[in-house]
Amino acid sequence: MTFARMKKGGLIAAAIASLLAAPAFAKVTVLGWPGGPEEAALRAAADTYNAKSDVSDDNKVELLFFNRDGFWDKLQADLAAGSTAFDVNLLATYSIGRYAPFMEPVTLSDEAKSVYGDQVLTTMQYEGEQFGVPTDLSLHFMYYRKDLIEALLKDDAAKARFAEISEKHLGKKLEPKTPDEWTWDDYAATALYFTQAVNPDSPTRYGTVLQLKNLLFNMMVFQSLPRAYGANWMDDAGKITVDSEAYRKGLETYKMLYDAGASPRDSLSYEYAEANAAYASGQVAAMVQWNAAASELMSKDKSPAVGEVTEAIAPPAGPEGRFTHIHGLGFGLNKNAANKEGAKAFISWLSSKEAALVYARNSGAPALTPDVVTEVAAERPDLVKLGEFAGKYGYVMNGGTSAKALSVYELQAKEFTGYWSGQQSLDDALKNTEKGMSDLLK
Amino acid sequence: MTTKTHRSPVSEFRLLTIPLVVFLLVFLGFPAIVNLVYSVSEVSFETLRRPEITGFGNFAAVWSDAAFWRASWFSFRFGLLTAVLECALGLFLAIFLAPLLERRSWLMAILMLPLMVAPALVGLMYRLVLHEFAGPVPYYLWAWFGASLSFLGPGSAFWTLIVVETLQWTPFAFLLFYMAYQAIPREIIEASSMDGARYHHRLWYIELPLMTPTIVVALLIRFIDGFRVFDNVYVLTGSGPGGSTASLSIYIYEAFFKQGAIGKAVAASVILFAASFAVLYGLNAIAARRKGATR
Known part of the structure; x- marks a missing residue:
């Protein structure tokens, strides 16, 4: 060449x-x-x-x-x-x-x-x-069946049964209220009332559906309950505050509802889609769910059994107010x-x-x-x-945008679902979560 | 005048193996070295290119992590149970269906169908099939008995996963056993019949011993596959409540991606590699000894 x-x-x-x-x-x-x-x-x-x-x-x-x-x-x-x-x-x-x-x-x-x-x-x-x-x-809405709640509010015998159930499971007599006035205890009492395992006359099989799969997004749905009782991940000084009465209350409420059969037994494998399917079947009275579900659950075409009778409001209140994650x-x-x-x-x-x-x-x-x-x-x-x-x-929780925020949700998902499924005590779940969060957010 | 160069067979062998050696070094050797470095380092996604070597802390963290042992126990139980069930069912079907398949070979295609579905898709399928409000199984249980089993609850999830895995992979074991069964010389069977051997004698003393090598290989392959299970379990239950259905693969994946604990995840995989190597080396040694003894 x-x-x-x-x-x-x-x-x-x-x-x-x-x-x-x-x-x-x-x-x-x-x-x-x-x-x-x-x-x-x-x-x-x-x-x-x-x-x-x-x-x-x-x-x-x-x-x-x-x-x-x-x-x-x-x-x-x-x-x-x-x-x-x-x-x-x-x-x-x-x-x-x-x-x-x-x-x-x-x-x-x-x-x-x-x-x-x-x-x-x-x-x-x-x-x-x-x-x-x-x-x-x-964010999250509380979706509920307005037809069921309206019927409950008009029926004196049902109100008496409601009070009886709330006293047995929550330790206090509660009266049915309109959902806009619900505290988390009212929500729990309503969920129990509409559960056939608790109240055989209930028109629905379950009072609520909890998303309890070991999945970080389910922890986001859960957070608003303890938050209403003052929960936060850490205080202003950076100390982890998850081992608190507020988280205890939230975790115990979920466990009580699950153990009483107010949520399907397979709820421990439920996430967004499963919860929507359960609610849309017409066999659930109320649930906390992502706002994205509104177009599905409130449409008579997509959810014929509940579309026309479903309302969406903010999640219930606690002593510290009403919150949505x-x-x-x-x-x-x-x-x-x-x-x-x-x-x-x-x-x-x-x-x-x-x-x-x-x-x-x-x-x-x-x-x-x-x-x-x-x-x-x-x-x-x-x-x-x-x-x-x-x-x-x-x-947004303190630390909720940190580099390890996803890992915190993952950790909570593992420990909290361990408690809800009966594999560990509440004390252990909170202790393990606090220790893990201290390592992650240090 | 031209000079012809003769290479010895050894040098030719070396020359021809160069591509393979280069391939192994690049695609296996390099990642293995990187993993070994990561396993003794403090490393995150930000420091992937400049890990800080810190010693054996990651191994200690894995060793003292109850979740690691729980995942190991899950993988071991899952691998063993599914391997035994799949092989038992596969063997039964291979022998039971052999006369039918000899006449209707197209049935084989139907039996192989579960193998054609991706494991993740199988998980997704059963997630739907077993859903209390959308799935056909709970629907009919409610319709007929007024109640439904909790298929994915804390007490039953493990066994549901075992059944799902077994249903998908039994055809694989069946295929191996059917081929091995067909390979048994007909003369031996005929001779034993003429000697008055009854069906169960023939099965126990002739057919099963001749199929033993295939059974051992099938058990090993299915155990390894079950031990490293990821897809369908992850899709069906994730790592389960409290990590109760986390296999070792899921443990490593979650440590790596979900917790960002790269060093810990890699250390766990190194431990798994060392354990697998030890087991396979041991099995190989036993096989070699038995081979020597039978000579």
């Missing part, structure tokens, strides 16, 4: 290599939560953003989706490996601390505070810095983003009122302030309740 031919070949190879190496055009890649309403909402938001005249071709948004199974583990591995496959990634309240080392704080639009409110913005904060836009909020999904900035400026611009826009309304109108679940939510109230009445409950009753 002559030198000239070698040179020519080399030049061609270099040209091909440079063509392959250069991207067709720069873009902002957004990694979203696949399937479900979040994906539909994100697609609509991205389309709106890309159609804006002031967004250059270099900064158009492209979407990327992993499978839901193992999503957070895969994201963790990708972020830790310094992936540049996405510029903006999904973020959850309980995982901010875990991903924060691989992400950058973001600056939201000037409208963000008036669109979401301080309480909701905290779901995307870690160590005082904002790491994302809170696009979807999850909130956590958000949102979008933050990958530290290794290839198009960081484009990503920042998209995140800023995503926190604007325009984006929030597009997101809300397309199945998303942003918790919006009363002024903003009125603009979509006709199309999304559920968002009115979401925003109201988040503002009034929403809370």
